Amino acid sequence: MSNTRGLEGVVATTSSVSSIIDDVLTYQGYHIDDLANYSSFEEVIYLLWNGKLPNKTELETFSNDLVANMSVPDEIFNDMKAYSIADVNPMAALRTAVSQLGLYDREADEVEEDAGKRIALRLQAKIASIVTGFARIRGGKDPIQPKEDLGFAANFLYMLNGEEPKDIAVDALNKALVLHADHELNASTFTARVCVATLSDFYSGITAAIGALKGPLHGGANERVMAMLNDIGELDQVDDYVQALFDNKEKIMGFGHRVYKDGDPRAKHLRDMSRQLTSITGETKWYDMSVAVEEKVTRDKGLLPNVDFYSASVYHSLGIDHDLFTPIFAVSRIAGWNAHIMEQYADNRLIRPRAEYVGPDTQKYIPLDERS
Numbered sequence: 001m002s003n004t005r006g007l008e009g010v011v012a013t014t015s016s017v018s019s020i021i022d023d024v025l026t027y028q029g030y031h032i033d034d035l036a037n038y039s040s041f042e043e044v045i046y047l048l049w050n051g052k053l054p055n056k057t058e059l060e061t062f063s064n065d066l067v068a069n070m071s072v073p074d075e076i077f078n079d080m081k082a083y084s085i086a087d088v089n090p091m092a093a094l095r096t097a098v099s100q101l102g103l104y105d106r107e108a109d110e111v112e113e114d115a116g117k118r119i120a121l122r123l124q125a126k127i128a129s130i131v132t133g134f135a136r137i138r139g140g141k142d143p144i145q146p147k148e149d150l151g152f153a154a155n156f157l158y159m160l161n162g163e164e165p166k167d168i169a170v171d172a173l174n175k176a177l178v179l180h181a182d183h184e185l186n187a188s189t190f191t192a193r194v195c196v197a198t199l200s201d202f203y204s205g206i207t208a209a210i211g212a213l214k215g216p217l218h219g220g221a222n223e224r225v226m227a228m229l230n231d232i233g234e235l236d237q238v239d240d241y242v243q244a245l246f247d248n249k250e251k252i253m254g255f256g257h258r259v260y261k262d263g264d265p266r267a268k269h270l271r272d273m274s275r276q277l278t279s280i281t282g283e284t285k286w287y288d289m290s291v292a293v294e295e296k297v298t299r300d301k302g303l304l305p306n307v308d309f310y311s312a313s314v315y316h317s318l319g320i321d322h323d324l325f326t327p328i329f330a331v332s333r334i335a336g337w338n339a340h341i342m343e344q345y346a347d348n349r350l351i352r353p354r355a356e357y358v359g360p361d362t363q364k365y366i367p368l369d370e371r372s
């Protein structure tokens with residue numbers, strides 16, 4: 001038996017949800033640039049789950065259903081109030097809350113398509129309330145109910161901050177959600193598919209996926225990018241700081257990718273957003289430092305920014321707490337996780353690869369009282 005470390009290049013399933021071919025990303029055949037430039041996040045969720053873009057009536061019904069399903073059982077927020085929320089990693093809180101949510105869903109164990117779409121809708125809607133409710137409770141405030149007349153991105157910001165957001169903020173968050181919604185067989189999506197391929201339920205699959213996204217080599221990189229920019233502090237410190245990371249053989253967060261070798265097609269959108277938003281907030285240093293980091297890392301190591309790099313300064317410019325960056329990634333990526341779970345159920349086979357054994361040769365068993 002031979003093995004491929006990290007399953008690099010291994011094709012583990014077929015999928016029609018999204019594709020990366022020659023560094024071009026599409027969702028259900030639609031180019032990511034078109035979706036990022038013209039679509040609402042709700043349209044993209046609908047596309048990923050139904051394989052077609054909605055017409056106006058379908059989109060209106062779907063968007064209303066999302067808002068109508070955003071409420072979360074009080075017990076989940078009460079439990080957040082009961083643990084020491086200020087010290088808790090928000091991704092750990094999200095993972096726990098989503099798992100707990102399954103206890104309140106009477107359809108949780110259904111795997112049929114119709115029930116699956118209802119469960120997916122509830123999860124997609126409620127994850128926005130969980131992340132924003134967590135942030136508010138942590139800040140000593142009560143969670144807020146969504147407004148019927150606001151879309152998904154606007155409601156997220158409204159439930160987070162308690163005031164209706166400006167159009168520029170809604171557009172930026174909407175675009176970021178579109179850009180993060182799916183990405184073929186990334187680690188968290190694969191995790192979700194492995195989990196539900198045992199015919200376990202949606203909530204188990206999504207809980208497992210959140211755990212995988214949390215890691216710094218995957219979704220957890222975005223908040224670490226912001227920590228790095230904070231540490232760097234000023235533009236003229238960039239070269240020395242990054243050089244020290246190289247010298248210590250540390251990974252530069254937000255750079256490199258398993259699949260893209262000529263650049264992540266989502267990064268340019270986030271770079272543009274970072275430039276625009278930081279010029280509006282007046283804090284252009286975050287964009288300027290990011291560009292300087294990119295120039296040095298690309299020049300010296302040939303590594304290019306991935307989706308996590310410029311999303312950091314985008315979310316920072318929207319006034320979002322840095323440790324909520326990865327939970328926001330989950331609020332978007334759950335659209336893709338749900339689509340992949342439905343696709344897995346529709347044509348399921350247990351996912352069970354092999355391991356190449358490298359342990360000791362066959363050993364003679366020695367009874368406990370004869371061992372030295």
Ligand SMILES: CC(=O)SCCNC(=O)CCNC(=O)[C@H](O)C(C)(C)COP(=O)(O)OP(=O)(O)OC[C@H]1O[C@@H](n2cnc3c(N)ncnc32)[C@H](O)[C@@H]1OP(=O)(O)O
Pocket residue numbers: 006216217218219221250251252253254255256257258259303306307308
């Ligand atoms: C949404 C997302 O998940 S996007 C990815 C988010 N993660 C990050 O940004 C974390 C930083 N990046 C990385 O750790 C990696 O590039 C990954 C995890 C994204 C991809 O990992 P892999 O495909 O396994 O590549 P691997 O880690 O083996 O890197 C290959 C080589 O490039 C180097 N390299 C890759 N990324 C980086 C980086 N960000 N900084 C410094 N060196 C890097 C590695 O050290 C390795 O060098 P070597 O061959 O001399 O040992």
Ligand SMILES: O=C([O-])CC(=O)C(=O)O
Pocket residue numbers: 182183185186187258259306307
């Ligand atoms: O595809 C990957 O390996 C990681 C990634 O960019 C994503 O999940 O968006």
